[in-house]
Amino acid sequence: MGIPKFYRWLSERYPLINQPGGATVVPIIDNLYLDMNGIIHNCTHGNNPDVRLTEDEMILRIFTYLDKIFHIVKPQKLLFMAIDGVAPRAKMNQQRSRRFKAAKEAAAAAEKAEKAAAKTSDVAEDSKPPVFDSNCITPGTPFMVRLGAHFRFFVRKKIAEDVAWRRPTIIFSGHDVPGEGEHKIMEHIRWAKQAPGYPPNTRHCLYGLDADLIMLSLVTHEPHFCLLREVVSYTGGGKGQPAREALENPGESTFVLLQIGLLREYFELEFKPAQKMPFPFSVERVVDDFVLFCMLIGNDFLPPLPTVDIAEGSLETMFDLYKELLPELGGYLTHAGKLHRGRLEVFLHKLANLEAKVLQERALEAQSLDDKKRKKGPGETPAWASERVEGRRREERAAGPNAPPAGDEVPELGLGHGGRFAALASGRGLELLAAEARDLFLKSASAEEAALAWKERLYVTKLGVGTDPAARRAVVDAYMHGLHWVLEYYYRGVASWNWYYPYHYAPMASDLVDLEQVRISFTHGEPFLPYEQLLAVQPAASCQLLPGPYQRFMLDPDSPINFFYPKDFVVDLEGKKAEWEGVVLIPFIDEQKLLAVSRSIPPSALTPMEQTCNQHGSMVIFKHAGELTGETSDCSSTLPESFSNVTLCNSTVTRQPPLPPFPHGQPGFIPKIVPGTKMGKHAPSGFPTLGTLSVAGKIENAKCSVFGMHSKRPSLILAIKAPAVDVTPTAETLAPHVIGSRVWIRWPYLTEGLISCIGDETGRVPAAGAPVIVDPAWKENVEAQRIEFLEKRGVDIGPSPLWVEVRPLEVLVRHADGSFAKSFAEKGEMVPLQLALRSNPSPDPRFDPDALQAGAALFEPGSRAVVGKGPYYGCLARVLGPGAGGEVGPGPRRAMSVSVEPPPPTAASAAKTALALLGGGAPRYCPAHQAAKQVGISPSALGRIAGSLYLVIGESRRDRLDVGLCVRNAKLGLCVPDAVRFVPPKQPPPRPQAVGEGPPAPVPKGSWEYSEALIKLLKSYKVKAPWLWAAVEQDAKAFELDASRVCPGETPEERLAAAEGLHAWLKRQPMARRPLVSQDAAVAPEAALGHRVVALGGTGVPPFGARGSVTALLPTAVEVVFDGPFAGGSDLGGRTPRAGNLQQLFAGLAVAAAGPCAPTAGDAGTSDVIAGQSVTTPAAGSLWLEVIEVCLSSVLQENRGMELNVKRAGVDVNCL
Known part of the structure; x- marks a missing residue:
């Protein structure tokens, strides 16, 4: 649901809902649900227009991320992966707007890139991958067809090779299954809860960033629900940050858990009245009413009410009105997705009384900003600003004026720097209130009169319905249909596939009257076919995503639907504070005309593959079989250069048609907890509760700093009640x-x-x-x-x-x-x-030593192990059964028979790569003064260019690009290996200080040295941008440069082209892919480098038993080149030729001594084993194998995956 800033607002209102520790504290989860489109967008293009990947690289990134999420959560019963299929017509308005806007901005970015290339004499590289058209992430495109095949193969591969993937049932609902991804997930949960015998304490985890997902989690009325989200930072904004990944702590979690159960308890504290009400208080009903309030703030199907904005405190206002009115309403506003319109009208009447005040405040704020902007210099914070105005500006600076709300599906816009700075260069800006609308309030006798005039302007100018009362009433009727449709969608499923809201703006709250007179009815209809949706949502610029016969409908001027594809259009930014919030004013699709032309294409005009793409499909269900099945579908590698075929298939695949709609009249999600559900102090372990202490809630502006900056809004503070x-x-x-x-x-x-x-x-x-x-x-x-x-x-x-x-x-x-x-x-x-x-009251059994001891399985036949002693130390082995010494068991000298696996055929080449990184290709460095002399610049200017250097493009300091090389950050102690290295200072010998002697001399801070490769790059950069280097030389201490002063004789468009050209050129350099790491990594003890290590991390990345060579040491991790490729690996920033390497935490590795690793047979004792893991298919041969020590992270994996993951005591701490 598109609610800008909602996640931040919710987190600051209820500060404890986000669980710290993220991935390391995930409770035991039964069902994991993945809304895959967010993952696909982030792994294919994200928000960085400068990053270009091949399709194979995109797929590998998707696989890696998917496997990472899986192993963070480790679902026990179900993994549900859902990709957006054909959407309801109501959603297509938003999809269409986003795609048209993305295409327009992509064309503008391409034009500017050409100008930038001409400005910087930059010649495009033929080998560079083409620009990725994110509009292809739409059902029915060839990309989505290939992606579906990739996913099906990947699941087969993981079940065959990864123990953890064998445990849950895996359901894949692809692009060919109608429905949005998150709503297909809700459909599954809705039907599951209807089934007899539904477990009352099912533990759910939903991955995603959308505000929509928080709402959907709430409407399930499942208290044991959490959302796994990326850690979101609001303290820097995206624009001023260095364009390079910084791995300050590679082992640190980048995820956070949002606990829905705690959010529900916060609701009860906030909304439960102190006095008894005429009807019973129900937190379940409050939850549903909260979801309704959020729908009024914004959603993907209806525009927000004109005077409602979360940034202006509208949710707080609604909460206050709700608390005041609830005892008088006679009941709640909704029930199981059904709207009580009479009670809602009373609530909206109170809300409408505030319209004039809200509009007048906007007018005053807009005028003040406009006046002072003309009087003061660009980018300065005006001293005259009121606290409310300045508070709003501080929040916008922190979140970034063009940073979309995390996860609200905005990445498809692909704004990047080009779209943002293009607006600045052209003089187009965001307006809180247009000048003519502002004058209504500034020149009117009363705010109420001005509000009436503003309303007339809305209906006449924007909604286009004139003064006709019937036409205005039609807007109200349509909006009420929309509220009913959205509620039905959330609680029961799609009410109508073809209904949509036919206006770009919502009516005023004051016009939402006589609501019980509105007659609500829907025709269920049927979903579009994939090519019909592509015609409905894609702009003409993306016509290549459709088969040839359809393209002419978008391009031919005489096409009966050509009007649907305007080449130019207006984006209304009035009342918006960010470009992506603008209203895209394009015509709505006429469904009948579109279907008529689409269905005029006979099947014979399409290839067999195209005909297949234009059909609805089924869900695919994977299950581990426990034995070889002989199935071959989806077993052939879709990425043969990275993965081998699945030759021994141990899974089954069945196909299930999409779930049917709910029967008419049958409620979906109801505001009741499943009988038998344990809550509060008795909830399942790992799901927190406020009930373990006696607390009281109070609304207070405590300036909570959940995201690193103080909130200006009130929070619900929990006051601990002291015992008497x-x-x-x-x-x-x-x-x-x-x-x-x-x-x-x-x-x-x-x-x-x-x-x-x-x-x-x-x-x-x-x-x-x-x-x-x-x-x-x-x-x-x-x-x-x-x-x-x-x-x-x-x-x-x-x-x-x-x-x-x-x-x-x-x-x-x-x-x-x-x-x-x-x-x-x-x-x-x-x-x-x-x-x-x-x-x-509910301890986690995974941390109970007695429970672990009772459930630990020691090397049963069929388990995998790592040899811990002898000539095969560090080799992967498989337990066959008892050895000559007796039965396999816990005794220290019990014998077992195992087989030892040979190293992979790629081990030799991997070793050569590791040696090259360690020493064969070691870079040569020289001190800063020598490097500066070679480049022809002062040492101070060299230091500035090597770090971050911001070029301010627009009229605000926030609008800037980093055009530095970003290979070092002295303040944070970070650097890029092989580019620069830090030379620590020599410590002077201690000596006694004489009486009366002054303070000791300061200890030197160390220095930086530059590699030959970096010096070569610096020389090229100086030739490419002499004007920039001249400016830096004049003021090497300047952290940022004003583009208007650096290029005084150029137009804003020319300065923009020059800056973007430099930025793009820097991103294309091979060194740009390498992350910043701790400067200490470059001066690690040489004895620790080059060690052979074996992975003991159980399932996941890297695979259990994988061997490799340490090539770098970081503060909490080591960099390893492994002997063979695996899903989830990387190429270490382009320094290795394949994706089989990564930064690995110390605790997951043990040093493996160099030695032979070939199959053999024999007997030995269990004292030689250091790790074990359950598998299914043993080989032949034998060796000796003992479990010595387990680290906490490994115990978590062991008890979720039933593998023995150990840390061996007494091994060099640098590699453990």
């Missing part, structure tokens, strides 16, 4: 009872910990029996934590006289006898005593 006690014990009194005891911290996301220290607000008691030690650092930490609880988490801890230091659980260690023990972190966390819980 007559006398508060002292820290000394409690120390003997609490130090060394186990507690649960990080409420409400409970993590076990060990109390190491207790204290009061001034000092600490380090041990039982010791007095309080006054400690200023302790006191500062107490105050800092108190502030962090309120600002970061929205928790008012209240009076907290006692604090404890708690060491959180870090790892589970597995000993040689198979037993497990908990290990706690050395560094503790400061926690107020009232937030250190003595018990967890």
Whole structure:
């Protein structure tokens, strides 16, 4: 659902709904649902117009990302992958607008690229992949047909080779199955809940970024639901950031879990009235009414009400009105997707009373901005601005004026720099209120009179219905049909495939009257065929996506539907704060005319493949068979250069027609919890609850900083209720009872910990029996934590006289006898005593040593293992059964028979690549002053060019491009290996300081050296842009340059072309693909490089038992060139020829000594085994194999995947 800024608003309103830790704390999940279009867009083009990939590279990126998500969640029962199929007609308006706008901006970008190439004498490279047309991500295109085949092969491949993929049933609903991806997912859940025996405590996880997905998760009324989302940053905006990936911490999670259960509990705290109502309070009904409010703010099927904007506090206003009116309404606004129009009209009447005020505030704000913009210099923050105006501007600077709401399907626009800066160059801007509309309020006697005049302007000028009351009433009727249609769509499925809202704007809330007189009816209809939808949504510029016979309908001036494909059109930006929010004013499709011309094409005019593409298909269901099936469909590799065929197929495939529509009158999602569902403190482990503490909610503007900047909006603050006690014990009194005891911290996301220290607000008691030690650092930490609880988490801890230091659980260690023990972190966390819980009502069994010991399977026949000792150390083996020494079991010397696998045929070439990266092709470096002399520039200017250098294009400092090489970031301690390296300073020997001697001399900060390859690139850059280098030489300290001053004699369009040409040229350089890493990676001990390692990470990336060579060391990971390719690998920024390498966390590797690795047979003892993994097909041969130690991350994988993933003790820590 298109609700700009909704995710940020929700997170700041309810600060605890996002679970920190992301991928490392995912609870046990039964069903994982993937709305695949977001993944496809991000992996094919994302938001960067400068990145061009071949189709094979795109598919590999999709596979890698898909496998990554799967192994983060590890679903136990179901994986549902849904790609958008043919959409309902109501959705096509939005799809059509996006695609037309994308095509128009792509044409403008191409024109500017030509000018940029001419300006910079840049010749296009023939080998460069063509620009990707994101409009091809539409059902029925050849790309989508190929993509479907890729997915089906990939699933077969993963089931054959990856244990974790064998566990769940996998349903693939491709582009040929009608319906939007997320709604096909909802359709599955809706029918599943109707089936008898539906499990009441099913645990769901939905991956995606759309606000739509949050709404859909809520309407299921399933409390054990979470959304896996990318970590979103709002503190920098996309425009000013360096155009290079920075791997400051490669092991850090980039995902966050949004917990729907916590959101529901927040709703209950906020909306449950203190006084008894005339009817029972139901949080389930409140959830449904909340979804209705969000529909009024914005959705993909209806335009928002004209005076409703989330950035102006409209949701807060609706909440306040709802709380005020609910006791008087006699009931809730909706029920199971059915709208109570009488109650809604009362609510809308109250909302309409605020229209004049909202419009007047917009007019005053717009006029103030316009006046001061003329008086002050560009980009300066006006001192005159009101707090409301400046607050809005700060938020826009943070989120980026052209940054779309994360995941709201806007990536298809492909705005990039070209579309944004083109508007700046042409003088076109965003207007809060047009000048003529502004004058209505500035020159009118009253706001109410002006609002009436503004309404007339809306209906006459924008809606085009004039003053005819019947025509205006038709707008209201259509809008009410739309609300009913959207509610039906969410709760029961498609009400009508051919209904749509036939206007570009919504009516005023004040005109939504006599709603019960509106007669609502829909004709169900049927979905378009794929080519019919392509005709309906694609612009003429994308006509090549259709077969030849259809293209003429879009291109021929005499075509009966040529009017549907305007070459130029207006984008209305009034009232918008970002380009992508503009209303695209293109004509609506006449369905009858379109279907008539489409169906005039006989099947004989199409090739057999084209005929297949224009048909609806079925869902494909994959299941692991447990044995070889002999099936061959979808087993041939679709990427033969990267993956081999599936030769031993162990899965079955069945096809199921699309699910039927719900029977008429049968409710879909109903506002009731499934009987038997455990909630609150009794919820399944891993699903947090506020119920483990006594809390009260209060709406307060606490300036919560959930995303790194203080919110200007109110938040629901959780006040911890202190237990009633007559006398508060002292820290000394409690120390003997609490130090060394186990507690649960990080409420409400409970993590076990060990109390190491207790204290009061001034000092600490380090041990039982010791007095309080006054400690200023302790006191500062107490105050800092108190502030962090309120600002970061929205928790008012209240009076907290006692604090404890708690060491959180870090790892589970597995000993040689198979037993497990908990290990706690050395560094503790400061926690107020009232937030250190003595018990967890629903602990995670994955962290229970006794449960692990009872369920651990030690090397059963058919399992895989890694040899831990002897000449085959580090080799992958398969357990066949008992050896000569007796039965396989937990004893330290029990024998087993195994086979040892030979290395892959690509091992030799991989070793050569690793050697080249390590030393054979080692770059030569020279100090900065020598490099500067070779290039012909000062050392300070060289440092600026090598880092980030921003060229300001528009009238605001926010509108800038990074034209630096970005190969070093001294402030963050980052650099690009093989381009620059950091030389640490030599530490002077310590010496005693004489009495009266001044302060010691400052320690040098180190220096940078530049490689020959980088110097060559610098010389080329200087030749390409001498005007830029001259400007840098004049002021090498300048972090950014004003393009109007650097190129004073050129027009804005010429400056734009020059800047974009440089930016594009830099992105095409091979060095641009390499990420920034810690500068310490370049000075790692040479003895640690070149080690042969074996992967022990269980399923996933890299595969269990994969061997490789360490080529670089990072702070928390190592860079490994593996012996063979695998899905999920990378080419290390272009430094290796294939995708079989990656940065790998220490804990997932063990050092493997160099030695032979060939098949043999024999018996040995279990003390030689360091890891094991369940598989199905053993080979022949034998060897000896022992489990020694398990790290926490491996235990998580073990208990979800039933593999033994271990970390061997006593091995060089640099490689573990």
